[in-house]
Amino acid sequence: MSDATTMLRRNLTHTSRNPGAIIMTIGLPVILLLLFVGVFGGSLNVGLSDNDYIDYVVAGVLLMTVGYGSTTTALAVNRDMTAGIINRFRTMNISRASVLTGHVIGSTIRTLVSAVLVVGVALALGFRPSGDPVRWLAALGLLALFTVAMTWLAVGAGLAARTAEGVAPFTLVIQLLPFLSSAFVRPESMSGAVRWFSRHEPFTPIIDTVRGLLLGLGVGDSWRPAVIWCVLLAAAGYAWSRLLFRRDPA
Numbered sequence: 001m002s003d004a005t006t007m008l009r010r011n012l013t014h015t016s017r018n019p020g021a022i023i024m025t026i027g028l029p030v031i032l033l034l035l036f037v038g039v040f041g042g043s044l045n046v047g048l049s050d051n052d053y054i055d056y057v058v059a060g061v062l063l064m065t066v067g068y069g070s071t072t073t074a075l076a077v078n079r080d081m082t083a084g085i086i087n088r089f090r091t092m093n094i095s096r097a098s099v100l101t102g103h104v105i106g107s108t109i110r111t112l113v114s115a116v117l118v119v120g121v122a123l124a125l126g127f128r129p130s131g132d133p134v135r136w137l138a139a140l141g142l143l144a145l146f147t148v149a150m151t152w153l154a155v156g157a158g159l160a161a162r163t164a165e166g167v168a169p170f171t172l173v174i175q176l177l178p179f180l181s182s183a184f185v186r187p188e189s190m191s192g193a194v195r196w197f198s199r200h201e202p203f204t205p206i207i208d209t210v211r212g213l214l215l216g217l218g219v220g221d222s223w224r225p226a227v228i229w230c231v232l233l234a235a236a237g238y239a240w241s242r243l244l245f246r247r248d249p250a
Contacts (some may be wrong), residue, residue, distance in 0.1 A: 001188045003095040007102025025072050026114040029065040030121050056227035058122045059211035060183025062115050067174040069111035070154035074167045077158025100155055102210025107151045129199040130216040145230040159244035177203050
């Protein structure tokens, strides 16, 4: 725990000195919220009023916030890997798990702070959630679980890539999947193949569950696949990251 705390402090210090990471994690989600509500909202709110559309879209922007935060983590891990910092850590008398844990905890804190900022901007734009405190805590818990899952996948992607450009496929997938989900339009309004994919991809049940909890609506059975997807992605990312971290540096 002491080593993990040291690594966490290191990562938070790097974040504070990296304006690009701050813009990617905090500024870009807010810009997306303003863009989809103020520019595209009138065209995308099929069957919804303007106020209803901002209530609909906030959950999707929150998950995109997690996605942008994870891409920042992938680049940070890759920078440590390619610059030889992680190889130095391997030779030191410290817990190896703490190197990765520091990245994961730091990214989770950074992303949740960004999510709070997004909700604050959404409230200023007319977002009026009606969920009770218990539902808000449940939404925060699911969002935190999803953040941990995506961060472990990002750590694996950063360790696997030989250059910063090698992280691009992970970034592309993470940024594309929300647009093919229920984040901005209802899956029923999509064409056949895209509609099927939207209903079965991991982002959709998580977005629907977060949206239902924040707005005080019923979540139905969507919470089960949401939690299952988060646990599976977290386990896969953790196993992948540990395997790559233990490999021979040569």
